[in-house]
Amino acid sequence: MKALVLAESLDGQRDLCAGARQIADEVVLAVVKGAPQTGIADKAYDVELPEGEAAENAVAGVQAVYDAEQPDVVLIEPTPRNKILGGMVAAKAGASVISDVASFDGDTVTNMYFGGLAEMKQKATGAKFYTVAATAFQPGEATGTDTVETIAYTAPAKALVLKGTKEVPREGADLTKCDVVIGAGRGFAEEADLQMARDLAAKVGGELGCSRPLAENVDWMPRNLYIGVSGLNLAPKAYFALGISGQMQHMVGVTNAETIIAVNKDQNAPIFKQADYGIVGDLYKVIPALIEKL
Ligand SMILES: Cc1cc2nc3c(=O)[nH]c(=O)nc-3n(C[C@H](O)[C@H](O)[C@H](O)COP(=O)(O)OP(=O)(O)OC[C@H]3O[C@@H](n4cnc5c(N)ncnc54)[C@H](O)[C@@H]3O)c2cc1C
Structure with a gap:
């Protein structure tokens, strides 16, 4: 079984790769715009996104990774950017993303519903795409190689135009x-x-x-x-x-x-x-x- 991890933050990359290792024999990491960490997956992809481009415009690169790897399962770190990219690739695969997965039991996942008011056990039909936090897995070590492949940027036919960005202030401890x-x-x-x-x-x-x-x-x-x-x-x-x-x-x-x-x-x-x-x-x-x- 092969898992593709689409992650963004350094912790998300490491923790989801460690979690993926618990459910898959082979772990592939894809990171959009930002050097992927090495030593935590069997192979990593650096999906390029030029400065000033909206994250959504990297979809062709993520799609290229998905097509090349044909993973059995895709684990998505639930950041706004990854939710969009993962959702676009899932749609092309004719699947929907199962969101907020809290635990795995083989092919059956438990996820949250109605803003966390309810839980549901379900099995994906077809391609498996999950947004999932690291807490869904037992704590574990991420292992892997330093193999990184760069996916060059391909602009979509109808690219989104980024008009501006604003830093969200972060305060207090992590x-x-x-x-x-x-x-x-x-x-x-x-x-x-x-x-x-x-x-x-x-x-x-x-x-x-x-x-x-x-x-x-x-x-x-x-x-x-x-x-x-x-x-x-x-x-x-x-x-x-x-x-x-x-x-x-x-x-x-x-x-x-x-x-x-x-x-x-x-x-x-x-x-x-x-x-x-x-x-x-x-x-x-x-x-x-x-x-x-x-
Ligand atoms: C879609 C959706 C998403 C949401 N997401 C979140 C979320 O991520 N996080 C979140 O926190 N909420 C979230 N909420 C809101 C959530 O439903 C609750 O309204 C919220 O958590 C209540 O906050 P609270 O417990 O501080 O306040 P309250 O529910 O008002 O509770 C205050 C408590 O303090 C007690 N109290 C009052 N005075 C004292 C005193 N002097 N000494 C001791 N106890 C006292 C009262 O008995 C009461 O139990 C969400 C709601 C929706 C609809």
């Missing part, structure tokens, strides 16, 4: 790398009160993240730090959910956390169904008490 993450939710009444969560984070060697409303509704936290189906997917050793109700869209971002500790004043909050340790109480009293005890 939560995907943290062993301990503190998640702050709407239970905090004021932005300044988040200092309590930061103090707890400092005490336990963790970093602060949040639920989506804190990043999108009130702008108290940067958007790159919210956790959940449309945010970060984390696998920390410990996740503290402070004043977070535990809606499914948030919790799918921490299903791979080893231990979840929740603080919520409502004993019926859904978070307690998933928490390993739950404290029913006012976070304004519980957090200072925790900091004092730890």
